[in-house]
Amino acid sequence: MSxxxxxxxxxxxxxxxxxxxxxxxxxxxxxxxxxxxxxxxxRERLTLVTTxxxxxxRHFRLAEVGPEAVGNKAMGVNISxxxxxxxxxxxxxxxxxxPRRDAVAVGQGxxxxxxxxxxxxxxxIVGGDTNAWDGPLVVSVTLIGEASPLGSPGRSHxxxxxxxxxxxPLGGSLFRGRHLRPEPRVAEAAALLRATxxxxxxxxxxxxxxxxxHILDESGGLGAVLDADAIPIHPDAIDMAREDGVPALRHALxxxxxxxLCFTVPADAAEAIVNGPPDGVVxxxxxxxxxxxxxxxxxxxxxxTAVEPRGFDHFRGPSPP
Amino acid sequence: MSxxxxxxxxxxxxxxxxxxxxxxxxxxxxxxxxxxxxxxxxRERLTLVTTxxxxxxRHFRLAEVGPEAVGNKAMGVNISxxxxxxxxxxxxxxxxxxPRRDAVAVGQGxxxxxxxxxxxxxxxIVGGDTNAWDGPLVVSVTLIGEASPLGSPGRSHxxxxxxxxxxxPLGGSLFRGRHLRPEPRVAEAAALLRATxxxxxxxxxxxxxxxxxHILDESGGLGAVLDADAIPIHPDAIDMAREDGVPALRHALxxxxxxxLCFTVPADAAEAIVNGPPDGVVxxxxxxxxxxxxxxxxxxxxxxTAVEPRGFDHFRGPSPP
Numbered sequence: 001m002s003x004x005x006x007x008x009x010x011x012x013x014x015x016x017x018x019x020x021x022x023x024x025x026x027x028x029x030x031x032x033x034x035x036x037x038x039x040x041x042x043r044e045r046l047t048l049v050t051t052x053x054x055x056x057x058r059h060f061r062l063a064e065v066g067p068e069a070v071g072n073k074a075m076g077v078n079i080s081x082x083x084x085x086x087x088x089x090x091x092x093x094x095x096x097x098x099p100r101r102d103a104v105a106v107g108q109g110x111x112x113x114x115x116x117x118x119x120x121x122x123x124x125i126v127g128g129d130t131n132a133w134d135g136p137l138v139v140s141v142t143l144i145g146e147a148s149p150l151g152s153p154g155r156s157h158x159x160x161x162x163x164x165x166x167x168x169p170l171g172g173s174l175f176r177g178r179h180l181r182p183e184p185r186v187a188e189a190a191a192l193l194r195a196t197x198x199x200x201x202x203x204x205x206x207x208x209x210x211x212x213x214h215i216l217d218e219s220g221g222l223g224a225v226l227d228a229d230a231i232p233i234h235p236d237a238i239d240m241a242r243e244d245g246v247p248a249l250r251h252a253l254x255x256x257x258x259x260x261l262c263f264t265v266p267a268d269a270a271e272a273i274v275n276g277p278p279d280g281v282v283x284x285x286x287x288x289x290x291x292x293x294x295x296x297x298x299x300x301x302x303x304x305t306a307v308e309p310r311g312f313d314h315f316r317g318p319s320p321p
Numbered sequence: 322m323s324x325x326x327x328x329x330x331x332x333x334x335x336x337x338x339x340x341x342x343x344x345x346x347x348x349x350x351x352x353x354x355x356x357x358x359x360x361x362x363x364r365e366r367l368t369l370v371t372t373x374x375x376x377x378x379r380h381f382r383l384a385e386v387g388p389e390a391v392g393n394k395a396m397g398v399n400i401s402x403x404x405x406x407x408x409x410x411x412x413x414x415x416x417x418x419x420p421r422r423d424a425v426a427v428g429q430g431x432x433x434x435x436x437x438x439x440x441x442x443x444x445x446i447v448g449g450d451t452n453a454w455d456g457p458l459v460v461s462v463t464l465i466g467e468a469s470p471l472g473s474p475g476r477s478h479x480x481x482x483x484x485x486x487x488x489x490p491l492g493g494s495l496f497r498g499r500h501l502r503p504e505p506r507v508a509e510a511a512a513l514l515r516a517t518x519x520x521x522x523x524x525x526x527x528x529x530x531x532x533x534x535h536i537l538d539e540s541g542g543l544g545a546v547l548d549a550d551a552i553p554i555h556p557d558a559i560d561m562a563r564e565d566g567v568p569a570l571r572h573a574l575x576x577x578x579x580x581x582l583c584f585t586v587p588a589d590a591a592e593a594i595v596n597g598p599p600d601g602v603v604x605x606x607x608x609x610x611x612x613x614x615x616x617x618x619x620x621x622x623x624x625x626t627a628v629e630p631r632g633f634d635h636f637r638g639p640s641p642p
Contacts, residue, residue: 030367030468031475036402036524037371039468042363046351050358051463053416053450081357095374095416095461129372133379135456140416142372142463147351147360154352203357 012107013130019111023124028090038126040091046147050081056136060180062099067106069180070139071113076182077205078143079121080259083186084203085152086193087145089121094128095140103132110139121186150193153201153263158219162199162289163270164226168260168282170208171237171251178236179257189261191278201263207256209295209307215264216293223294225304226287234258253297253307264289333428334451340432344445349411359447361412367468371402377457381501383420388427390501391460392434397503398526399464400442401580404507405524406473407514408466410442415449416461424453431460442507471514474522474584479540483520483610484591485547489581489603491529492558492572499557500578510582512599522584528577530616530628536585537614544615546625547608555579574618574628585610 006015023029031039054074056062062070075092082089094114098106107130118125123143167188173179185203192198200215208231216222228249237251265273270285277283287298295307327336344350352360375395377383383391396413403410415435419427428451439446444464488509494500506524513519521536529552537543549570558572586594591606598604608619616628 031406031473036526037369037406037408037466037473039406039473040368040370041366042368045362047361047363047368047465048358049361049412049414049448049463049465051414051416051448051450051461053418053452053459053461055418055452055454055456055459057456058418058452058454085352085358085360087358091370093370093372093463095372095463097374097376097379097459127370127372129374129461131374131376131379133376135376135378135459138374138376138418138456138459138461140372140374140450140459140461142370142414142416144368144370144465145358152352152358152360205357 006104012104015108016111020125023126027124029124029126038093040126040144042090042146044146044149048082048085048087048145048147049142050078051140051142052077052081053138053140055138062137065177065180067109068113070137071110072117073180073182074139074141075114075117076184076259078141079117079123079184079186080182080203080205082143082145083184083189084201084261085147086189086198086201087147087152089123089143089145089186091126091144092118092123093142094125096130097135097138098130098132099137100132100134106137121184148190148193153193153198155200155202155215156218158200158215158222158264158289159266160222160289160291161267162264163267163285164212164224164262164264164287164289166204166208166232166260166262166284166286168258169232169234170204170258170260171234171248171255172240173236173255173257175236175240182259184259185261188281191281192263195278196265196273197269199264199266201261204258204260204262205256207254208262209253210256212262212295216295221293223290223292223296224287225290225296225298228297228299230284230286232284327425333425336429337432341446344447348445350445350447359414361447361465363411363467365467365470369403369406369408369466369468370463371399372461372463373398373402374459374461376459383458386498386501388430389434391458392431393438394501394503395460395462396435396438396444397505397580399462400438400444400505400507401503401524401526403464403466404505404510405522405582406468407510407519407522408468408473410444410464410466410507412445412447412465413439414463415446417449417451418456418459419451419453420458421453421455427458442505469511469514474514474519476521476523476536477539479521479536479543479585479610480587481543481610481612482588483585484588484606485533485545485583485585485608485610487525487529487553487581487583487605487607489579490553490555491525491579491581492555492569492576493561494557494576494578496557496561503580505580506582509602512602513584516599517586517594518590520585520587522582525579525581525583526577528575529583530574531577533583533616537616542614544611544613544617545608546611546617546619549618549620551605551607553605
């Protein structure tokens with residue numbers, strides 16, 4: 001079957017729309033697809049909103065990874081932000097600046113990747129803005145979700161004595177491109193919210209040292225002591241350590257883009273979820289919240305050393321990929 | 322009073338946050354400012370979502386207009402999309418890619434412009450993503466609004482016999498930079514929704530010929546006959562015509578970025594609002610919806626000519642500024 005060649009912005013927009021499932025009020029989508037403004041129906045009183053922009057050369061290299069991987073990541077990092085609030089992702093809008101030379105092919109690949117990740121979490125893409133220009137690819141996704149009626153953990157209520165957990169192995173996400181394939185912990189977060197008392201939660205995008213630092217800062221300047229032996233190290237971090245000589249543990253602490261959850265619960269609740277974790281949730285208890293500010297590491301020899309948070313600052317530093 | 326110099330992404334984010342008013346549940350904002358994901362409370366059952374991305378060199382020239390004008394426009398075009406749905410704009414998120422060389426100054430100016438427009442419409446900026454890179458400035462705003470309980474006009478219900486209206490003079494918005502200073506018709510749209518039967522409505526961003534074309538297409542392939550003498554021509558279009566030799570009427574039909582509303586109402590309702598327009602709403606009745614597809618123009622001599630819709634296609638053509 002031959003297809004018409006696609007030319008121009010309106011042609012690409014038509015193509016993208018044609019491939020979308022027809023959305024109805026049963027999907028929570030009202031109004032017309034063609035409107036500049038989508039109309040959606042939310043079931044909960046409180047609405048979650050998050051946005052993340054990815055730029056070629058900063059967050060990925062289009063020429064190396066292709067547009068589908070970019071779309072998958074752009075949708076995934078936003079879903080992960082809703083997971084950190086233990087919410088339900090529902091609707092997304094997508095704004096893109098496509099490199100003009102390849103606009104149609106890049107737009108199509110990007111759309112496929114966006115939809116692949118969105119479909120996995122029953123997220124409907126309800127609107128967007130499609131542009132082309134002489135610059136590199138930029139994609140900005142905004143995700144709208146529903147807060148749980150049980151509440152949202154946020155970052156600011158960690159307390160001294162809380163146990164610190166993560167939901168999976170960390171580090172080296174750049175080594176084999178795992179940073180392009182986030183696995184947002186939506187179901188895990190919801191299960192944890194039901195099962196325990198979440199004082200604070202965040203998804204690991206900047207890296208454990210830096211993201212846990214956000215929780216500590218926003219909870220009034222607390223600290224954490226982490227057990228070096230308890231921090232789960234991803235095989236990618238070990239392989240990366242072999243190549244670059246940076247200890248695998250440093251990769252686990254600093255690399256970021258693991259998209260696992262990091263959360264704190266009161267000590268007694270910690271015992272309970274360690275003994276009976278929610279179905280399908282991997283838990284690693286890695287340390288304790290303390291009053292003295294800063295992240296510190298207790299080595300196998302019992303020695304405690306400070307961990308310098310190494311947040312990824314987009315204004316400096318080399319490109320992550 | 323001396324201020325600390327701002328360095329890096331986190332410094333700029335701190336500065337922006339420090340200048341924001343503290344938002345509380347009374348403002349509809351719940352949760353913590355620091356969360357990657359904002360929590361907002363909506364009062365209506367149906368939620369409007371729209372997103373628009375502006376890129377340096379495509380939608381503005383940063384070096385000529387400065388970051389504050391860009392912020393003002395980026396927020397305004399999104400508010401205008403909510404106005405076209407006769408909704409109430411409530412919350413915005415802003416994702417930016419700042420040119421690294423000037424990231425802090427551009428970020429600060431942009432924020433001032435975004436806030437200036439947001440404040441005028443009581444819109445709260447509840448989240449964002451701040452990045453810097455080697456490319457040109459990109460800003461992507463997503464706006465969340467509340468649909469009116471009276472409904473949203475949309476674009477797809479124009480009918481044969483409807484009268485076509487616009488809310489103000491058109492054309493030449495690029496000539497003196499008026500395209501940078503949108504005046505979103507939020508109150509006007511709400512007043513019209515209360516006062517009359519809106520079959521279809523759109524904000525004029527691409528240009529009358531093209532935006533009215535969207536209504537005609539999405540209403541099942543209708544047409545419109547416009548009275549050349551009734552189309553309100555902006556003084557900028559007249560001055561621009563003097564310079565470029567393109568008739569002022571063509572500018573009014575094609576230029577775009579006027580951000581006036583274009584809407585259709587049944588003929589009997591049209592009489593009523595012409596005789597008693599809602600307070601503060603400027604109305605120009607410019608034509609009639611007909612069954613024969615396409616936009617046509619009736620000249621003062623009674624001759625009818627076809628108007629080729631000249632939609633702005635970002636994949637082609639020169640930069641609009």
